[in-house]
Amino acid sequence: MIFRSIKALLFALLSMPVLVWAQVCVEDQSGQQLCLPEPAQRIATLSPGATELTFAAGAGRKVVAGVNHSDYPPAALKLPLVGTHTKVDVEALLALQPDLVITWVTGNPPAQVEMLQALGLPLFAIEPRSFAEVADVLERLSILAGTEQVGFAEAERFREGMATLAEAYLDAEPVSVFYQVWETPLMTINNQHLISKVLQLCGGVNIFADMPRLIPRVSAEVVLEADPQVILTGSVEGLEDNQLDRWKSYPKMTAVAQDNLFFVPASPISRPTPRLIEASRDICQKLDIARAR
Known part of the structure; x- marks a missing residue:
């Protein structure tokens, strides 16, 4: 393609579709707000539950690390492991260059979490304690990962499934x-x-x-x-x-x-x-x- 003027070239460039990410901010279950400059692309999950929830929120292809017993869905079995939920191999974790780390409120020791914070890793703490919180966490994770369409649909499926059971056994x-x-x-x-x-x-x-x-x-x-x-x-x-x-x-x-x-x-x-x-x-x-x- 030959452009006959600078003006024509600029017009062509400006007409091209451009993917622009907006900053995403979500509050976690420890009450801390996390803001990412763009949706996460490399996610590490530091508990089996966090791994499963992140996959369910539609972000499985973005998960680059898990911990021992991260066994569901089956795709999680192929993840590189960075230790256990109580003892993370920090060097192995850093080598995978995560731009988001999902922690478990009561599962990951405070000293471990503080160390990761000191290293500047973006942490997002979760631990649903009710049916409503399970759905809510799915939505929040999908916002952070930019997979809202899948995450919100799964959250609604979960709400409807639990509501159906509750009604049946009322x-x-x-x-x-x-x-x-x-x-x-x-x-x-x-x-x-x-x-x-x-x-x-x-x-x-x-x-x-x-x-x-x-x-x-x-x-x-x-x-x-x-x-x-x-x-x-x-x-x-x-x-x-x-x-x-x-x-x-x-x-x-x-x-x-x-x-x-x-x-x-x-x-x-x-x-x-x-x-x-x-x-x-x-x-x-x-x-x-x-x-x-």
Whole structure:
């Protein structure tokens, strides 16, 4: 193409489509506002939940690093790993040149987070504690990554899926539940934990809802005294293992007598991500089985 004048050349240049990024600013779940000069292109996620949420927000192709146990979606298994959520290999992280680092509010140690801040890395802290916050985090992550179309659509799908379940179980008969997080030491969840909110959505009544700690330790004696109708725990793929065998020693316990010792896939129920729809549906079905017995 030959331009016959400077004026014609300038006109041609100005007529070309130009991609212009605007600064994006979003407040994270620690109350800090993060502003990026343009949507992130190289994202590091420092917890398995953060990895899964970032992919769900449509930004999976922009994720350049994860940590151990970042196993969903399957594409996350191919990510370079920079340590664990409790101990990040800072040198490996810096070598990947992230322009956004997603941290977990209670998962990444404060000293570690402060070190990353001191190095000038843009940090965005997340940790959804409610269904509404899961959807909200999806939207915020998509804004930071410039993937709003996917992120907002996924957030709306999640809201609708959880609302449908809530409506279906609005008048469900209450069922008392003990959710076993860990066998030794014996650990459970209180009312503030997202798993407890799933139980409530399904008509379950968490027998330790009023405990002060999010994940309290309890004794077998207090569980026996509460005599729950159902005992639930997470396992690999929801397959039955030996985690609940101790309770079989108490045949008069209601959950044991009625054969209501249930397993659900651990990863979907333990991470506040869109897979909570399927995890919640599974738990609701387990409680329906208990109601019918």
